[in-house]
Amino acid sequence: MKFAIFATLLVSASAFSINKADVAKAAAAGAIAFSVAAGPAFAGDVGAGEQIFNAxxxxxxxxxxxVIMPEKTLEKEALDQYLSGGRSEKSVMTQVTNGKNAMPAFGGRLSEEDIANVASYVISSAEAGWEE
Known part of the structure; x- marks a missing residue:
């Protein structure tokens, strides 16, 4: 939405004889800034993820x-080594949704949004060293 407003403002600014090359550069910069600020589409809410994780x-x-397989923790190194696709929210979402080995699938129990939130919490906590 912000990008659409920004683009509209840029187009209407051309009526005031702004150099079109400058407008194009500004629009491109806005698109880059928007894509960086938006982040991945699956980025979840860490706080909500913590509640879902705890439950x-x-x-x-x-x-x-x-507690089942002590070597397969949720710490950075273990996620890098054991998680299919490596340490990423997408990989955690896949694992939580489908389960693997002794871990049950939560795809039928939790919504996609809940799973995205859990994935954000797990990755965020792993990056922080699971310190609380």
Whole structure:
């Protein structure tokens, strides 16, 4: 929406004899700024993810650990090594949705938004070293 407003303002600014090359440069810069600010489409809400994690995942993964398979934690190094696709929100979403090995699938229990929020929380916590 902000990008659309920005583009409209730029187009209407040309009526005031602004150099069209400058307008094009500004529009391109706006598009780049918009895409950077928007981030990935699946980026979730970390706070909501923490609540969902605590209600659904913490029994096995409290503090980023794994009570079933101790080597497969939610710490950065383990996510890089064991998570299909590496350490990313998309990979966590796939794992949570489909499950794997002893981990059940949550795709039928949690909404896509909830899973995106959990993924954001897991990645954010792993980056912070699961410090609370």
């Amino acid at each position: 659904n995942c913490a029994a096995c993964h409290a503090g980023g650990q794994n």
